[in-house]
Amino acid sequence: MSSPPQVNALPPETPVEHAAFHPIASFLNWFGEFGIFLWRVFRSAVAPPYEFAEFIRQLDEIGSKSLPLVAAAGGAIGVVLALETRSSLVRFGAKSLLPATVVFAVVTEMGPIITGLIVSGRVGAGIGAELAAMRVTEQIDAIEASAVDPYKLLAATRILACIVALPLLTLAASFSGVLMGWVADTLIEPITLGHFIAMGFKGAGFKDFLPPTFKTSVYGLIIGAIACFTGMRAKGGAEGVGSAATTSVVLSSLFVILADVILVKLILLIFP
Amino acid sequence: MPVSELSKPASAKVAEGNQPAIAIQNVAKSFGSQRVLDGVTFHVRRGETLAVLGRSGTGKSVLLRIIVGLQTPDSGSALVLGTDMAEADEAAIAAARTQMGFLFQHAALYDSLTVEENVAFPLLHHRSHMSPSERKDRVRDLLHEVGLDGHLKKMPSNISGGMQKRVGLARALALDPVILLLDEPTAGLDPISSGEIDELILKLQEEHQMASIVVTHDMVSARTIASRIALMDKGKVVIEGSFDELKQSGEKFVSQFLHRDF
Numbered sequence: 156m157s158s159p160p161q162v163n164a165l166p167p168e169t170p171v172e173h174a175a176f177h178p179i180a181s182f183l184n185w186f187g188e189f190g191i192f193l194w195r196v197f198r199s200a201v202a203p204p205y206e207f208a209e210f211i212r213q214l215d216e217i218g219s220k221s222l223p224l225v226a227a228a229g230g231a232i233g234v235v236l237a238l239e240t241r242s243s244l245v246r247f248g249a250k251s252l253l254p255a256t257v258v259f260a261v262v263t264e265m266g267p268i269i270t271g272l273i274v275s276g277r278v279g280a281g282i283g284a285e286l287a288a289m290r291v292t293e294q295i296d297a298i299e300a301s302a303v304d305p306y307k308l309l310a311a312t313r314i315l316a317c318i319v320a321l322p323l324l325t326l327a328a329s330f331s332g333v334l335m336g337w338v339a340d341t342l343i344e345p346i347t348l349g350h351f352i353a354m355g356f357k358g359a360g361f362k363d364f365l366p367p368t369f370k371t372s373v374y375g376l377i378i379g380a381i382a383c384f385t386g387m388r389a390k391g392g393a394e395g396v397g398s399a400a401t402t403s404v405v406l407s408s409l410f411v412i413l414a415d416v417i418l419v420k421l422i423l424l425i426f427p
Numbered sequence: 428m429p430v431s432e433l434s435k436p437a438s439a440k441v442a443e444g445n446q447p448a449i450a451i452q453n454v455a456k457s458f459g460s461q462r463v464l465d466g467v468t469f470h471v472r473r474g475e476t477l478a479v480l481g482r483s484g485t486g487k488s489v490l491l492r493i494i495v496g497l498q499t500p501d502s503g504s505a506l507v508l509g510t511d512m513a514e515a516d517e518a519a520i521a522a523a524r525t526q527m528g529f530l531f532q533h534a535a536l537y538d539s540l541t542v543e544e545n546v547a548f549p550l551l552h553h554r555s556h557m558s559p560s561e562r563k564d565r566v567r568d569l570l571h572e573v574g575l576d577g578h579l580k581k582m583p584s585n586i587s588g589g590m591q592k593r594v595g596l597a598r599a600l601a602l603d604p605v606i607l608l609l610d611e612p613t614a615g616l617d618p619i620s621s622g623e624i625d626e627l628i629l630k631l632q633e634e635h636q637m638a639s640i641v642v643t644h645d646m647v648s649a650r651t652i653a654s655r656i657a658l659m660d661k662g663k664v665v666i667e668g669s670f671d672e673l674k675q676s677g678e679k680f681v682s683q684f685l686h687r688d689f
Binding site: 288 | 496497521524525529531532535537538548549552553555598
């Protein structure tokens with residue numbers, strides 16, 4: 156007896172169709188799973204009990220331990236900016252604008268983006284690898300089997316710590332950048348720190364500095380969420396852990412840069 | 428009355444009657460085209476220990492993960508203290524989990540926490556009314572019970588595999604569970620350590636009268652600790668009974684399994 160014909164059966168996928176649609180399907184699938192993950196984290200984060208102790212531990216891990224690296228990077232950017240812009244400004248007879256150029260460049264853009272990228276590298280890799288190792292060694296399953304929500308304990312605390320830590324780290328990077336910019340400048344042509352700061356911040360208001368600093372909370376959300384997501388869905392052994400760490404760093408850096416483009420435009424629209 | 432008794436949910440009372448604490452009914456589970464569980468049915472009452480044996484890849488560990496709610500079956504039901512772990516909401520599953528202790532195959536200790544913190548972990552989250560000193564005393568008692576006095580401050584990476592399993596067992600017992608699930612408790616251990624773990628499980632079972640399921644490849648261990656043995660093949664329970672009943676069965680697969688060790 157022959158089988159009945161399948162009325163709505165789709166024709167088999169050709170290799171070309173597979174090659175064309177598989178990456179798109181994977182891409183959409185990734186975003187779908189990421190959205191579900193974020194919703195689960197949000198739902199668990201707002202429901203009591205709250206994991207304050209773990210949040211404080213993560214704030215120390217993410218914030219305090221990133222501080223020296225972020226400050227050093229901010230300082231280096233300040234020195235480079237001071238040295239590079241000096242020659243250009245001298246050429247156009249606008250040497251007096253050097254403090255303002257350094258301060259504005261560091262505080263509005265260089266400090267926030269450098270902080271975002273440094274934290275993407277250090278914290279993104281750290282969280283991604285840590286959670287992936289916990290996943291492949293069944294530690295996350297053990298947490299769940301103990302009737303503790305791993306989305307709350309592991310993901311929500313880390314994401315929240317990133318959101319809080321990033322603006323604070325940005326302040327440190329910006330402070331270090333301005334200070335080292337002054338050092339580089341004063342070594343070539345002596346100027347007091349007070350005078351450098353006064354000239355740098357002349358005519359500037361809170362709207363010039365607060366939005367760029369607080370936009371890094373969005374970077375924190377991106378870094379924390381991507382790192383936790385890639386870590387918690389890791390598969391396999393050591394290879395899975397390595398892959399999760401790499402994916403976490405690459406994706407979080409990429410999304411931080413993309414978010415920066417959008418946020419800069421938004422800030423300019425809201426605070427013209 | 429002990430603190431743990433006061434905080435037991437109503438579901439725990441089901442296990443204290445004649446109802447099975449665990450009732451697995453026609454459970455099936457596939458991964459892609461591979462069917463790992465194909466209509467598994469059994470039950471375990473309080474005070475009983477069921478050893479589940481079978482070849483590698485026959486879905487024994489998946490069965491434990493379904494019982495604890497880490498995986499959902501494609502069909503069938505896994506009733507744990509009256510809660511269907513496949514259908515229940517998150518709160519009911521969490522309540523059932525607080526009545527279960529799970530020892531993972533590789534212990535799954537939290538490697539960033541000390542032995543003491545690992546055992547204290549369930550207490551910290553589910554016995555929040557305990558003072559730090561009460562919690563410390565409870566952790567010391569649990570570690571004493573599994574024969575690990577004096578190792579409180581060590582990290583999991585600094586203790587042997589056998590000791591890690593003992594810590595895992597202490598953690599599984601922290602909330603005074605009604606159900607104990609053990610995934611390969613003697614795997615990777617030398618015969619002496621395996622014997623010690625078996626003795627420990629027997630002792631704990633006598634003291635706590637839990638409903639226990641032990642997944643193992645070790646027939647010697649199964650014979651020592653289990654009141655019943657379920658032998659699985661191709662996703663099904665081929666035979667279930669006492670060791671002597673299995674020995675008398677004429678099934679070829681059963682005798683192949685038994686004669687490997689005896």
